[in-house]
Structure formats: C-alpha cells, structure tokens
Amino acid sequence: MVPHWVPRWPVWFFLASPRWRQTACTLRPSVEQRRWLGSRWLAGVASPLAYRGCSSASSHTSKVTLTKDRYPVQRLPFSVVSEEDLATFERIIPGRVITDPEELEAPNVDWLRTVRGCSKVLLRPRTTEEVSCILRHCHERNLAVNPQGGNTGMVGGSVPIFDEIILSTALMNQVISFYSVSGILVCQAGCILEELSRYVEERNFIMPLDLGAKGSCHIGGNVATNAGGLRFLRYGSLHGTVLGLEVVLADGTILNCLTSLRKDNTGYDLKQLFIGSEGTLGVITAVSILCPPKPKAVNVAFLGCPGFAEVLQTFSTCKGMLGEILSAFEFMDAECMWLVRHHLHLTRPVQESPFYVLIETSGSSAGHDAEKLGNFLEHVLDSGLVTDGTLATDERKIKVLWGLRERITEALSLDGYVYKYDISLPVEQLYDIVTDLRIRLGPRAKHVVGYGHLGDGNLHLNVTAEAFSTSLLDTLEPHVYEWTAKQRGSVSAEHGVGFKKRNVVGYSKLPAALQLMHQLKALLDPKGILNPYKTLPSQA
Numbered sequence: 018m019v020p021h022w023v024p025r026w027p028v029w030f031f032l033a034s035p036r037w038r039q040t041a042c043t044l045r046p047s048v049e050q051r052r053w054l055g056s057r058w059l060a061g062v063a064s065p066l067a068y069r070g071c072s073s074a075s076s077h078t079s080k081v082t083l084t085k086d087r088y089p090v091q092r093l094p095f096s097v098v099s100e101e102d103l104a105t106f107e108r109i110i111p112g113r114v115i116t117d118p119e120e121l122e123a124p125n126v127d128w129l130r131t132v133r134g135c136s137k138v139l140l141r142p143r144t145t146e147e148v149s150c151i152l153r154h155c156h157e158r159n160l161a162v163n164p165q166g167g168n169t170g171m172v173g174g175s176v177p178i179f180d181e182i183i184l185s186t187a188l189m190n191q192v193i194s195f196y197s198v199s200g201i202l203v204c205q206a207g208c209i210l211e212e213l214s215r216y217v218e219e220r221n222f223i224m225p226l227d228l229g230a231k232g233s234c235h236i237g238g239n240v241a242t243n244a245g246g247l248r249f250l251r252y253g254s255l256h257g258t259v260l261g262l263e264v265v266l267a268d269g270t271i272l273n274c275l276t277s278l279r280k281d282n283t284g285y286d287l288k289q290l291f292i293g294s295e296g297t298l299g300v301i302t303a304v305s306i307l308c309p310p311k312p313k314a315v316n317v318a319f320l321g322c323p324g325f326a327e328v329l330q331t332f333s334t335c336k337g338m339l340g341e342i343l344s345a346f347e348f349m350d351a352e353c354m355w356l357v358r359h360h361l362h363l364t365r366p367v368q369e370s371p372f373y374v375l376i377e378t379s380g381s382s383a384g385h386d387a388e389k390l391g392n393f394l395e396h397v398l399d400s401g402l403v404t405d406g407t408l409a410t411d412e413r414k415i416k417v418l419w420g421l422r423e424r425i426t427e428a429l430s431l432d433g434y435v436y437k438y439d440i441s442l443p444v445e446q447l448y449d450i451v452t453d454l455r456i457r458l459g460p461r462a463k464h465v466v467g468y469g470h471l472g473d474g475n476l477h478l479n480v481t482a483e484a485f486s487t488s489l490l491d492t493l494e495p496h497v498y499e500w501t502a503k504q505r506g507s508v509s510a511e512h513g514v515g516f517k518k519r520n521v522v523g524y525s526k527l528p529a530a531l532q533l534m535h536q537l538k539a540l541l542d543p544k545g546i547l548n549p550y551k552t553l554p555s556q557a
C-alpha cells in the first residue's frame with residue numbers, strides 16, 4: 018500500500034551509480050580504506066574515493082608517524098622476540114608466522130592512519146588450541162601480544178604501540194553451529210560481520226549489530242570492543258545479545274563459556290568481563306550470539322529538518338507514533354552532507370537543510386508499517402518539524418539512503434587529519450558542543466561536524482584539519498572531555514578506549530571503578546602481556 022502523501026514529496030531521486038572518475042587527483046582507495054569498505058568496494062558498490070588535493074595530510078603514500086614518536090609513551094619491560102621464539106611459533110602454526118616487513122606494514126597501522134606500531138611478527142592461528150599454545154609460550158617468555166581482528170577500530174586499540182606480537186584472528190573464520198528455531202549462531206572470532214549477516218539472512222535471521230565497517234570487521238573484535246552501531250536502538254548492546262564466549266586467558270588457559278542459553282543464572286556472568294575489554298583480559302576465540310528474526314518489512318525515511326530542536330521533536334514524535342517498529346534514528350548535520358557529496362560524490366536526496374534524519378522501521382507487516390509511517394510523516398511535515406523528505410521501501414534504495422549516513426567516516430578520512438570524539442550526552446544537549454567548537458576553533462579546523470546515533474544519545478563529533486597538530490589537539494582536549502563530564506556523559510559511547518582514550522576514562526569512571534579495573538587486569542593477566550598500553554589509564 019502506497020501512503021497517500023507520497024506524491025507531495027520529491028519524486029524518487031536517482032543517485033549517481035558508482036563509477037571510477039579518471040582525474041589527475043583521483044586515487045584508488047588505500048589498503049586501509051578498502052579494508053573499511055570491505056566487500057562493498059570489491060562488489061563495485063563503493064563510489065570512487067577522490068582526494069580534495071593531491072597532497073593531503075592523509076596521503077596514503079606517506080608513512081604514518083610512529084605512535085611512540087607522536088605520543089608520550091614508554092615501552093614496558095617485555096622480552097624481545099628471539100629466533101628461538103620464532104621457531105616455537107613455527108612449530109605451533111607452521112607456515113603462518115609472518116616476519117616479512119612488507120606484509121607487516123598494514124597490520125601495524127590503524128585504518129585511519131593515525132597510529133603505527135613496529136611489530137616484527139604476525140601470527141595467524143586457525144584454532145583455539147593454537148591460540149592457547151601461543152599465549153602459554155608468550156606468558157612464559159614475557160612477550161607482549163596485540164590481538165587483532167579486522168583492524169577497523171577508531172581508538173588505536175587494534176595495532177601495536179611498540180613491538181608487540183600481532184595475533185590475528187583472520188583465519189579463525191568458521192561458523193560452528195546455527196540453531197534455526199532460536200536463531201543462535203556460534204562461530205569463531207575471525208568471521209567477518211557481513212559474511213555472518215549473509216549467512217543468517219539466508220536462514221531468515223539478521224545479526225543484532227550492523228556497522229559501517231561490516232565488510233571487514235571481525236565478530237570477535239566487535240565483541241572485544243563492545244561495538245554499538247546502527248541496530249543498537251532496536252536490539253541493544255552486545256552485553257545482551259552475546260550468550261556465550263570462548264576466551265583464551267593470558268597464560269593459555271581456555272575458558273569455555275560458550276553456552277547457547279538464553280538463561281543461565283549460575284553465579285558471575287564471566288563472559289561480560291570480556292565484552293568491551295579490548296583484548297586486555299583474554300583473547301576471544303569463539304562467540305555465541307542471539308540473532309533476531311529477519312523483519313519482513315523495512316522502510317527508510319530520509320528527512321530534512323530546519324534546526325536541532327526540530328530534530329529532537331521529530332525523535333519524540335517518532336517514538337510516540339512508530340514505537341515498536343522503529344529500528345534506527347540517525348542524524349547528520351549539513352557539513353556531513355557536504356562531505357559525502359564532495360568526497361564521495363553521493364547525491365543529496367532531499368532539499369538542502371541544516372540537519373538530516375534517517376529513520377528506519379522494521380516490522381512484520383508491510384501494510385501496517387506503511388500506514389503508521391505515512392501518518393507519522395504527514396504529521397511531521399504538516400507541523401513544520403520536517404521540511405522535505407523521501408521514503409525508500411525497496412532494498413536498493415534503502416542501501417543508497419543508508420550509504421549517506423554510513424559513509425560519513427570515509428568522507429571525513431578523505432578530508433584531512435581527523436580528530437574523533439564519540440560521546441554519550443543527554444540528547445537535549447547533544448549538539449551544543451558542535452556549535453561551541455566551531456566558534457572555539459574558527460578557521461583552524463576545516464570542518465567540525467556532528468552526526469550519529471541520536472536514538473542512543475550518541476554523538477560522533479569529528480574535527481578535520483590539514484594535518485595533525487599538537488596545538489589543535491590541546492585546544493580540543495581536555496575541553497571536549499570536560500564538557501562531556503559536566504553533562505555526566507561518557508567519553509566513549511561505543512568506540513571503546515583503546516590507546517587514544519585510555520588516559521581520559523577518568524572523566525567518565527570514578528576512581529573506585531578504575532581501581533577495580535586495574536585489579537581485574539592484574540588477576541587475569543598478572544604480567545600485563547595482553548594488549549598493553551590500552552584501555553586502562555597509564556599508572557604514574
């Protein structure tokens with residue numbers, strides 16, 4: 018059923034199909050960007066990544082500054098990998114010990130190209146037992162280990178700082194089982210999120226999480242970082258949807274908590290400790306996760322709003338009128354739209370507006386959902402909360418609309434050096450910091466943008482500049498964190514702490530909580546070999 022109001026809206030737009038633009042300044046996506054784009058790039062769905070100039074600070078031909086040179090961080094007294102260690106690893110995982118410096122370049126750098134380690138060894142186990150043998154040896158020898166999934170993180174948690182051994186989950190990519198009635202999926206940690214999505218969708222389920230990095234991120238990494246993403250509003254956090262985990266502890270002990278039960282109230286829920294621990298307490302090797310049934314009807318509305326107050330009112334109205342079928346409420350400001358148009362050549366689907374909102378509904382009855390959505394859209398349009406909008410009901414158009422929102426990160430990375438803040442704030446005050454920073458930074462910033470998961474109270478505040486500068490960083494920090502703390506917000510809503518935010522967690526966690534975190538770390542990893550320099554504040 019087509020809602021009666023549709024003809025009042027702009028005729029469905031045609032967005033430019035992906036094409037390769039042959040200009041002098043056009044570059045192919047870098048390894049890191051292809052990693053982020055994943056299969057979207059391979060399938061040719063991604064549009065070209067053209068640089069604004071040929072000599073941007075994020076030029077992908079230049080070397081990223083070593084983390085140890087950019088940040089004040091001291092190597093801890095771990096052992097250095099010896100020839101004997103390499104021989105031991107070779108016995109455990111024959112042919113999967115990588116020491117070729119060229120092959121080690123990509124896993125040493127984060128995809129944003131902001132942090133770089135100097136690891137000389139990459140290990141690629143296939144089984145939990147292999148991970149266990151590797152860690153037992155590293156523990157005995159006091160060798161530091163950096164667990165790595167798809168390396169799509171935003172906070173420098175997935176790459177080494179110094180010469181930590183990189184332990185990749187890339188070859189641990191097997192589905193172990195799928196229960197077709199309950200929708201419980203059990204798989205190895207290195208399965209790529211998009212491949213799992215495809216696997217469960219063929220069985221009429223969906224993954225409870227979805228991220229822009231789905232084409233390359235690993236489920237183990239998602240769980241280790243407690244990734245949030247685009248379905249959080251509807252399906253909640255991984256702390257709720259992960260039912261069980263298998264983890265290898267620092268000394269090689271295999272902790273099998275891989276249950277597939279909805280209910281298991283037998284004392285401490287140990288798996289929760291590892292969700293969001295960023296590989297500092299153990300290496301996740303397998304995951305059991307609850308997948309919701311695939312919705313029969315999905316609609317996406319993309320709307321233009323005249324101000325942030327109207328965005329908020331649209332959200333309240335949306336919750337009231339769409340209630341149980343609402344599955345996402347995302348927003349982006351006009352500068353984000355400029356960036357995706359300018360760098361990625363995406364087409365703006367509605368009239369130019371100060372703010373844009375993407376609303377997704379997922380339900381089981383197309384007619385029922387269309388009627389509800391129709392009433393809602395008519396209401397927000399008539400009341401002036403929304404000035405223009407378009408609706409997509411078929412899969413291709415839905416993907417195109419989601420692309421505008423999902424690809425902001427990619428557009429930002431083509432704009433220059435990006436300072437990223439991922440904060441939780443009371444939704445009423447969510448945008449104030451963006452306005453404040455625009456004034457504070459003036460022309461020192463190329464762009465100050467605000468977008469994110471408004472439905473979850475999660476702002477992605479990003480600032481771009483020609484190049485990294487300590488003085489710009491000093492203007493941003495601790496100002497952004499102090500602002501966040503004043504609102505009793507969180508300095509990391511969903512990206513985690515990693516290396517970049519470890520010394521600011523104190524803005525959101527009280528000393529007693531931080532002390533307990535240190536105690537848990539000491540209990541589970543007494544030598545501190547697992548992902549050192551990450552998550553926990555450095556101790557003076």
Ligand SMILES: O=C(O)CC[C@@H](O)C(=O)O
Pocket residue numbers: 171229246422423425426437438439469477478479
């Ligand atoms: O790049 C960012 O700041 C946010 C990335 C991701 O969490 C998103 O929601 O698109």
Ligand SMILES: [Zn+2]
Pocket residue numbers: 245246469470477511
């Ligand atoms: Zn996000």
